[in-house]
Amino acid sequence: MDKRDVDEIAAWLAARGLEGGEEVSLLHDFCRRCQAAGLALGRAIVIIDTLHPIYEGRGFRWREDDPDEPPLLEFRRNDDTSRLGDWYTSPFYHLLQKGGGELRCRLHAGDTAGFSAVEELRVAGQTDYFATVHMFAPDAVLGEMDNLGSRWTTARPGGFTDSEIEALRYLTPLLGLAIKASSLVRVSQALVEAYLGRDPGQRVLKGRISRGQVDKINAVLWFSDLKSFTTHSEAMESGQIIPFLNDHADVVISAIHAAGGDVLKLIGDGILAIFGGREPADAATAALRAEADMRLRLTELHERRMAEGVPVADVYLGLHIGDVFYGNIGSAERLDFTVVGRAVNEVSRIASMCGSVDRRVLFSTDFHATLPEQERAKLVSVGRYALRGVGRAQELFTLDPELVAG
Template sequence: MDNHDVDRVAAWLAESGLRGETELTLLNGFCERCRAIGIAVSRAIVIIDTLHPIYEGRGFRWREDETDEAPLLEFKRDVDGASTESWQSSPFYHLIAKGGGELRCKLHAGETAGFQAIEELRVEGQTDYFAKVHLFAPDAIIGEMDNLASRWTTAQPGGFSDAEISALQHLTPILGLAIKSASLARVPVAVVEAYLGRDAGRRVLAGRMSRGITEKMNAVLWFSDMRGYTTLSETIASDQLIPLLNDYAEAVISAVHGAGGNVLKLMGDGTLAIFTDTDPAAACLSAMRAEADLRQRLAELNARRAVAGEPVSTIYLGLHIGDVFYGNIGSEDRLDFTVVGQAVNEVSRIASMCRSADRHVLFSTAFREALPSDEQGKLVCVGRYALRGVGRAQELFTLDPELVAGR
């Protein structure tokens, strides 16, 4: 191994990072090239925090030998503190606490620096350990993404040579920059999908951000809200309100997404979603699958909350189909990617009629007529209603109670 070999690995890292290769591709390619030039890496881990509603960080692993270990690690947020003690006893935490830097332990000589994790590597036959933590400058921190940690071990007799350690010291910052670039590319995807929804998020990331640019489409519209939410919000303890909203929102959103729908907007306890398909009947059937899934989820949720002595509720749902405008609406400084049109107004009014009709779900006449004929019979008329803000009265339908009971 000479300087030219190390420079070739560095050049590959820079080119691959600019191409936008994934973190695992970068780590795998890097380790293979290191071994090819004489750096006897046998195991490697790189960890970087992220900005994501569920995951706090991601780890990437490589090993020269066969293993059933997953190459990708996703660390969920430690809400209850169960992982805190383990993390605080780790070499990475030690390095971060002292402001970054390196840690080397010559395992073949019995060095472990007092860390159980390093001792386990020694027992498994690793002969040398080299870890490095890069702290980001304050202006370069995004959310909790404030450092990149890497760990390298070898199983060769005598451990790493001085030249191998020097090469790793030179190359790991370049690998870290490439991995940081790949991880940063995931941040806008996570953010826009979390706050705009899957489909709207993809459209925004594709460049559809111009004010007033909309698309006319025919879509099934879903509008749901929680029964008695206003009363609940005024009567339950404040520390129970957010868990209540989260539980019922989770049930609604999971049901919509599970059936291929897109949630566009959360409004307190309300949810606006759409289902689209080139065949309107298929979109309607997807919405009905979501409704059936939601009923099941609500039954399980209410049973769990009742056992825990927590307040329970249910969801009122309106389903409609019609033409809407889908796109960016707002000012030059603040845009919202959503749907507007008379059909949106109608579906919200239909949902609001659930209380008067004493039904958990109501379907518009247009929705029923868009269904295949054999599915239309599953809906029964509950009456003709004048909807506030809608020009004409219309018949509303609900699921045949006998079919619901038999499912």
């Protein structure tokens, strides 16, 4: 592998880093280019932490024999703690404790530095091992994304040449920059979707971040909250409140997302969501499907929590459809991507009526009228009501008790 080959791969990495792209593809293309230039790579892995509500880190793998193993590794935050022992005895952890650096083990000579993971590679036929950990500067750290680790091996008799090790020393940081750039895009997507919602998050990432930049849309509005949450919270021990909220919120949000809705706000025990971007009848049907899914998930959750001897709560839900303003509202420095309008006020009042009429779910007149005929047949009127803070009284509907019981 001569200098010209190394320079060409470096130029390619710079271009790919600017271009962006998926990390596994980037690593695989890099390894194939190195092989074509004469660097006898056998296996490779690159690991980088992330900032994600579910995943703590991600790893990307390549092997020249292209085995039947996943090229992407995602390490969940609450993974089996028994695996921590493997991590604490790994070369990567050893290098991290040193503040970064590199480790070379000439496997063909029996050198494994006392690491069982390295020994496994030697037994598998690899002849040389080269690992690096590059630490990020404090100002460049994002959450736990403070380093990038890599591991390179070969199965060629005699291992890597000195010039190949030098090439890896030079090229690995450039590869790391390209992978870090891709990972940061992924982190941005995860953050905005986790805190703003899927559709609002995508709109913000596409540049809709100006104050007052809103769209007038017609959407199905969902507002739900937990029945008697205040009573429950006062009776619970302090350590039970957050798991209680998380468990019930997970049920509601999962059902909304599965039906194609977007959660916009978590207001204590309340959840505001919309179903839009489609024909009104389709959006209303999707919301109805989410309600049914939520009830099934809620039943499973209650069975589990009751078996554990911890509190449960039912969910009150209001569904409405109307025009709202959807976009950025706030000050020049602090914005919120949300929906506002009379319809938002109405749906919250409809949900608050559930307790008064002893129903778990209530639908507005407009929502009822929007549904296809076969779906409207599943609903029955509970009467006409004046909603607090809403200028007009309206007829409210609920699911036919006989159909629900059946």
